[in-house]
Amino acid sequence: MGSRMDGAPAAGLGSVILRLGIFLVIAADLSGCAFLARSERVKPPPPIPGIDRVRSMTVLPVRFVLKHTPFSKPEPESTAMSLHRETVSLLKVEIERLVSRTRFGLRRLDTEDSTLLRKPWLFSLVSAHLEQPDRALLRAIASPDRALMCPMDIVDFVVDSTGSQYLLFVQGSGSYSTGPTWKYSDEKAPGYSGSLLRDVAKAILGVHSSDLEESAVETDFYLKAQLVDVADRQILWHNSVRFEKRLEQQRGLFAPPFFDLRKGKDLRAACEQLMAPLLEGQPPR
Amino acid sequence: MVTGPASRSPWILPALCRMSAAVGLVLSVCSCGGTKPNLRLVPDASFTRASLGQGHIAVAGVTSKLGSEIDRATVRNQLAGILAGTLEFEITGLRVMSVDVARSRLGRVRHARLLADLEETGGVSAAAIAQLDSTIGADVRYAVVARIETEEVERHEGTGTPTDYSTGKPDTDSGDEVERSTKRILSVSFLVYELSNGRAVWEELIRGSDEDTATHSPDGKKTIYPPYPKVPKLEGAFGDACRTLSMHLAKPPK
Secondary structure (H helix, E strand, O other): OHHHHHHHHHHHHHHHHHHHHHHHHHHHHHHOOOHHHHOOOOOOOOOOOOHHHOOEEEEOOOEEEEEEOOOOOOOOHHHHHHHHHHHHHHHHHHHHHHHHOOOOEEOOOOOOHHHHHHOHHHHHHHHHHHHOHHHHHHHHHOOHHHHHOOOOOHHHHHHHHHOOOEEEEEEEEEEEOOOOOOHHHHHHOOOOOOHHHHHHHHHHHOOOOOOOOHHHEEEEEEEEEEEEEOOOOEEEEEEEEEEEEEOOOOOOOOOOOOOOOOOHHHHHHHHHHHHHHHHOOOOOO | OOHHHHHHHHHHHHHHHHHHHHHHHHHHHHOOOOOOOOEOOOOOOOOOHHHHOOOEEEEEEEEEOOOOHHHHHHHHHHHHHHHHHHHHHHOOOOEEEOHHHHHHHHOHHHHHHHHHHHHHHOOOOHHHHHHHHHHOOOOEEEEEEEEEEEEEEEEEEEEEOOEEOOOOEEOOOOOOEEEEEEEEEEEEEEEEEEOOOOEEEEEEEEEEEEEEEEEEOOEOOEOOOOOOOOOOOHHHHHHHHHHHHHHHOOOOOO
16 A cells, blocks of 8 residues: 555656656757757768768879978978878878778879889870879869860879779978078078077067968878769869978977878878778768 | 646646747748848849759759969859758758759850859850750759859967866966967859849849867967968858858848
């Protein structure tokens, strides 16, 4: 008896709570806010329309422009040229490696130095592409009538030789500094090399560490990729990454280390960041 | 022991009812999305959430007025994916046809013409809508298109007092905490057509934004400003505009 009397108010309260729950769900639904329901859902990354058709792709030769910053000590031309060649090669190899490790197959275009030496016609196609990569891209996405009016380029060769219909255009630029960070004030006030004199010179000349100007980029790196569907004449996907360090920008306690394009591990990390959305990208449901 | 729950229930019940009513009211206010839709035409009364749920809505295309030919071509497919993904995620029960399927049903050449038309005029011609209607399938009732109209970049700078995390109180001894932010703001026009009659049933101009902020903690008494962050990517601001569209779409303005 006692237990029945205990149960009745509890059941009544339970029913009230149940009704309250139903009311809240209806209120949420009617209001269109769907706040309660949405708080438990995780939004998936945006779908990439057409990506489900891509079975394989070819990475085109990478155009990379290596610039000098005004804050660098002059270097022998051969050092910069060697760094440029290594960077371009590493970027292409790394992106190809990333692609080949995913569900996409890689149809590799061999543009190694030894191959280009043996095939001068391929060398001229690659050189023309590296000189003006946007020209090949524009032709690849232009209407068939317009594309016919342009001379043949590397895209035709790749489609014919590899059978690939999906081409990855990659290009970027970067600069690095070899000089000390106070080079900037040195240029404005030559002769002041001591730290106290340098601080005074900075104050007089208006070079403040409190205002890191856009122009005072000491090192930077930019890389972008565009995946082109040659058959559909459209850019399916694109992404870009950028890293930079301003003059006198200070390392924060929790800040990541500054990017250095001379380090292979930094370049590899940049390629991974660039390609991640594509390689993990979902086709639309 | 027995009287406990029985004596609590008289005041618990009205309290719970009042609380639920208050929560319902708050949720209703939330549903307005905070901003009034900037509609460019009188919304069609027949275009409601119920009618939206009766068939598929196809993302027919997204274009931009900004940048070079390559810039404009670069964003089309990806932004169409963002629009489809956002509508599907934000509007419960909505069935969205991807731009890829719409393109394959309409045909590449005709779809390219539709996009060129959209890029140039901001809308889709009656002839293109008729073509869509006849090729896209009976399950699709509406088609949505979007065009990025304008873009602005704003930079802000501010200072504040940092918090001492050991005490949870403002730390006035260390100097000011400085932050600089860069914001990309897009104006995007969205148009929804009812395919069977070719009428535009919804046209709205929406501002979407994305912001990146860099904060610099005080360094002794010196105030050190961080560099302004780079302008956030277009996709973030466009996604924000799509979320706003999802909140407004097919709801009569109040």
